[in-house]
Amino acid sequence: MQLLPGFRDFFPEDCAQRNYILATWREVARRYGFVEYDGPVLEPIELYRKKSGGELVGQLFDFVDKGERHVAMRPEMTPTLARMVAARERDFKKPLKWFCVPQFFRYEKQQRGRLREFYQLNCDLIGEASASADAELLALLIDMLRAFGLSQQDFVVRVSDRNAWCQFALNRGVSEERLLDFLAVIDKWERASREESGRRLAEFGLTPEDIEQFLASPGPEADHLKSLAADLKARGLDGYIELDLTIVRGLAYYTGFVFEVFDRAKSERALAGGGRYDRLIELMSDGKLSLPALGFGMGDVVLANLIQDIPAAKSLRDQWVAQQHAADVFVVLADENRRPEALGILQTLREAGYRTDYALAPAKVGKQFQQAEHRGATLAVVIGQEWPAVKLKHLARREESTIDQTELLTALSPLLAKS
Amino acid sequence: MQLLPGFRDFFPEDCAQRNYILATWREVARRYGFVEYDGPVLEPIELYRKKSGGELVGQLFDFVDKGERHVAMRPEMTPTLARMVAARERDFKKPLKWFCVPQFFRYEKQQRGRLREFYQLNCDLIGEASASADAELLALLIDMLRAFGLSQQDFVVRVSDRNAWCQFALNRGVSEERLLDFLAVIDKWERASREESGRRLAEFGLTPEDIEQFLASPGPEADHLKSLAADLKARGLDGYIELDLTIVRGLAYYTGFVFEVFDRAKSERALAGGGRYDRLIELMSDGKLSLPALGFGMGDVVLANLIQDIPAAKSLRDQWVAQQHAADVFVVLADENRRPEALGILQTLREAGYRTDYALAPAKVGKQFQQAEHRGATLAVVIGQEWPAVKLKHLARREESTIDQTELLTALSPLLAKS
Numbered sequence: 001m002q003l004l005p006g007f008r009d010f011f012p013e014d015c016a017q018r019n020y021i022l023a024t025w026r027e028v029a030r031r032y033g034f035v036e037y038d039g040p041v042l043e044p045i046e047l048y049r050k051k052s053g054g055e056l057v058g059q060l061f062d063f064v065d066k067g068e069r070h071v072a073m074r075p076e077m078t079p080t081l082a083r084m085v086a087a088r089e090r091d092f093k094k095p096l097k098w099f100c101v102p103q104f105f106r107y108e109k110q111q112r113g114r115l116r117e118f119y120q121l122n123c124d125l126i127g128e129a130s131a132s133a134d135a136e137l138l139a140l141l142i143d144m145l146r147a148f149g150l151s152q153q154d155f156v157v158r159v160s161d162r163n164a165w166c167q168f169a170l171n172r173g174v175s176e177e178r179l180l181d182f183l184a185v186i187d188k189w190e191r192a193s194r195e196e197s198g199r200r201l202a203e204f205g206l207t208p209e210d211i212e213q214f215l216a217s218p219g220p221e222a223d224h225l226k227s228l229a230a231d232l233k234a235r236g237l238d239g240y241i242e243l244d245l246t247i248v249r250g251l252a253y254y255t256g257f258v259f260e261v262f263d264r265a266k267s268e269r270a271l272a273g274g275g276r277y278d279r280l281i282e283l284m285s286d287g288k289l290s291l292p293a294l295g296f297g298m299g300d301v302v303l304a305n306l307i308q309d310i311p312a313a314k315s316l317r318d319q320w321v322a323q324q325h326a327a328d329v330f331v332v333l334a335d336e337n338r339r340p341e342a343l344g345i346l347q348t349l350r351e352a353g354y355r356t357d358y359a360l361a362p363a364k365v366g367k368q369f370q371q372a373e374h375r376g377a378t379l380a381v382v383i384g385q386e387w388p389a390v391k392l393k394h395l396a397r398r399e400e401s402t403i404d405q406t407e408l409l410t411a412l413s414p415l416l417a418k419s
Numbered sequence: 420m421q422l423l424p425g426f427r428d429f430f431p432e433d434c435a436q437r438n439y440i441l442a443t444w445r446e447v448a449r450r451y452g453f454v455e456y457d458g459p460v461l462e463p464i465e466l467y468r469k470k471s472g473g474e475l476v477g478q479l480f481d482f483v484d485k486g487e488r489h490v491a492m493r494p495e496m497t498p499t500l501a502r503m504v505a506a507r508e509r510d511f512k513k514p515l516k517w518f519c520v521p522q523f524f525r526y527e528k529q530q531r532g533r534l535r536e537f538y539q540l541n542c543d544l545i546g547e548a549s550a551s552a553d554a555e556l557l558a559l560l561i562d563m564l565r566a567f568g569l570s571q572q573d574f575v576v577r578v579s580d581r582n583a584w585c586q587f588a589l590n591r592g593v594s595e596e597r598l599l600d601f602l603a604v605i606d607k608w609e610r611a612s613r614e615e616s617g618r619r620l621a622e623f624g625l626t627p628e629d630i631e632q633f634l635a636s637p638g639p640e641a642d643h644l645k646s647l648a649a650d651l652k653a654r655g656l657d658g659y660i661e662l663d664l665t666i667v668r669g670l671a672y673y674t675g676f677v678f679e680v681f682d683r684a685k686s687e688r689a690l691a692g693g694g695r696y697d698r699l700i701e702l703m704s705d706g707k708l709s710l711p712a713l714g715f716g717m718g719d720v721v722l723a724n725l726i727q728d729i730p731a732a733k734s735l736r737d738q739w740v741a742q743q744h745a746a747d748v749f750v751v752l753a754d755e756n757r758r759p760e761a762l763g764i765l766q767t768l769r770e771a772g773y774r775t776d777y778a779l780a781p782a783k784v785g786k787q788f789q790q791a792e793h794r795g796a797t798l799a800v801v802i803g804q805e806w807p808a809v810k811l812k813h814l815a816r817r818e819e820s821t822i823d824q825t826e827l828l829t830a831l832s833p834l835l836a837k838s
Contacts, residue, residue, distance in 0.1 A: 010456055038429035038437070117459065347655060
């Protein structure tokens with residue numbers, strides 16, 4: 001009985017590593033004033049067909065349910081977000097700063113960094129068109145990665161602006177209708193040979209030299225990115241971004257500012273990507289509502305690979321995981337006749353909020369101490385013939401004291417102060 | 420564009436209420452030494468067919484995927500748990516104390532307390548056959564509900580033992596093969612008329628009087644439940660349980676001790692239920708592994724309804740939700756020329772871990788203060804012409820001081836001490 005290809009079991013260690021990523025995403029997003037939302041795992045397939053391009057429709061886990069509805073497991077969040085915002089936008093003050101940490105499902109070929117299910121942080125900022133919104137979102141993205149112990153040496157945010165290319169192309173006589181086709185040539189620029197790009201550019205009356213020249217000195221068309229950079233400089237975060245106009249992002253719905261994050265070694269897929277999609281809410285709401293918007297997505301699989309490879313990041317994660325699993329106190333029962341008293345102490349400790357464990361079945365004292373070590377307990381409380389006196393042991397420090405049971409909580413508390 | 424029937428959108432307020440339940444489940448489970456695991460949302464359908472009874476197969480969201488695999492969205496966790504334990508049980512010391520908080524999918528008729536997706540806490544204790552394991556699990560269940568602000572006046576755990584009934588029936592000449600059929604009569608006892616039960620009992624040579632007599636004084640067959648009650652009494656938790664042998668639970672795989680939790684008003688469906696399933700792992704592993712086990716499930720939908728109805732519980736939840744959404748600090752920009760300095764302060768505060776927000780677009784000072792109130796901020800930092808002096812305002816207390824910006828973190832910290 002096997003699990004499906006591209007899906008994961010999360011044994012306790014894996015689950016803690018996943019939870020570390022989810023918890024860090026949530027914590028940093030909240031620090032930036034973002035609030036969490038979520039939507040259904042299953043949606044009508046039309047929701048995904050409607051979105052311009054429908055790039056993901058070919059990769060859906062879709063089916064007809066018992067009520068004859070054609071449904072799909074969610075492959076992305078933006079259509080759900082657009083539906084939700086369109087339904088209730090009047091209830092919320094603008095700009096919205098919303099995030100979620102959903103699991104997505106895509107029937108894709110498995111490879112390093114790509115599974116058939118994954119978690120993805122989505123952060124969206126809706127209702128603010130200015131460059132300060134662009135900078136706020138990038139700052140969040142950068143601090144998000146820094147919170148995992150990743151530094152300027154580990155990752156870079158490559159920022160670009162589709163509008164700069166559109167301006168460039170319009171200035172050189174490319175027609176409005178052909179702009180998306182032109183952007184597709186730029187999208188392939190780094191992967192295609194110079195010859196091949198040249199052939200495709202000729203259709204637009206352009207040469208590879210024109211492109212290279214613009215990449216080297218983009219001129220006033222890229223002014224938007226300059227005010228973005230100034231904002232990030234004021235936050236001390238400008239060292240994390242690089243202007244790179246070869247980034248245009250494949251998705252048709254992006255309207256201006258776009259960006260992608262890569263590890264410096266570029267040994268992994270993109271860690272995150274996003275941009276402005278100022279017309280998508282209008283499209284999804286059939287023109288009922290128009291709001292400027294931008295957002296990014298960051299998946300857990302590539303991020304987890306990078307954390308595993310960067311010692312400082314791995315060490316932060318391992319500390320968090322150890323702390324999640326450790327018990328505070330282990331109650332050792334040295335005299336089986338005192339079981340009721342031990343259970344009372346156990347309950348008192350748990351009610352005080354301490355993570356407390358004990359041996360369910362009668363066991364020798366030495367074996368109970370082994371269990372305490374295995375559970376990563378900081379303290380052991382030994383209950384035996386001396387009752388109502390109990391022994392309190394600090395396991396790492398190998399210190400021990402004998403106290404009256406009524407003094408236990410007072411004696412414990414300074415020893416378990418959370419760092 | 421609507422969401423599917425039986426599925427939920429989680430707008431920020433709904434999402435926080437959901438997260439409150441998930442966070443409380445996790446916190447209390449960890450206090451009891453339980454560690455979290457998780458499995459895939461999608462599994463091969465055979466996994467659910469294999470489990471004795473296959474009660475849920477008719478309610479599956481199942482389909483054939485693009486790789487011709489017959490798959491199903493998970494309707495429950497036990498089969499996945501059994502698969503995972505069978506795969507790697509040697510890696511873990513017994514007993515396992517494992518929990519998870521998965522979302523499940525069942526194509527059911529919607530009604531109060533029942534949707535087509537829901538979250539369910541699952542706590543399982545594997546590898547320990549003694550009554551102390553039964554008591555530990557019940558104590559966890561009780562403390563879990565108490566953590567939501569629910570008291571002895573709000574809920575009751577009705578405990579029972581299938582073995583007591585089996586012993587009763589065998590003593591009265593019912594054959595081993597017919598025990599499950601006999602249990603099915605007891606399962607319906609409270610809902611069926613006395614006449615109907617009498618007709619069905621006659622097949623076993625029994626009368627309603629026999630059942631009533633056993634319910635009133637079960638004798639030595641229920642001794643197991645007495646040692647369970649003694650353990651809970653030592654913890655001060657015996658007031659939460661009631662012996663009620665009419666509980667036998669529908670599922671075929673339970674082997675002994677079983678229980679269900681109801682609100683005292685009994686106005687909702689069962690809040691939780693579970694019991695021992697000592698033979699299920701053997702069945703799921705084709706006899707390769709045999710481990711005693713017990714567990715319970717607690718869904719979010721009925722629990723959320725009850726929290727909403729009990730004032731003490733609602734108030735605890737609402738406090739948590741407000742605390743989740745509130746900003747610590749709002750940075751007010753009183754002089755647009757000082758935007759770079761304000762952004763620097765914003766970054767400093769966020770790096771110190773404070774939830775900090777500000778107005779993205781230039782706005783009048785009064786309007787910025789309105790935004791600060793709306794965001795539930797505790798403090799406002801006003802940056803203007805006095806720079807490098809800044810104003811620090813405590814919004815609720817209406818207190819204000821002027822300090823040098825370098826002293827900001829020192830001045831803030833005592834005002835934001837978390838309770």
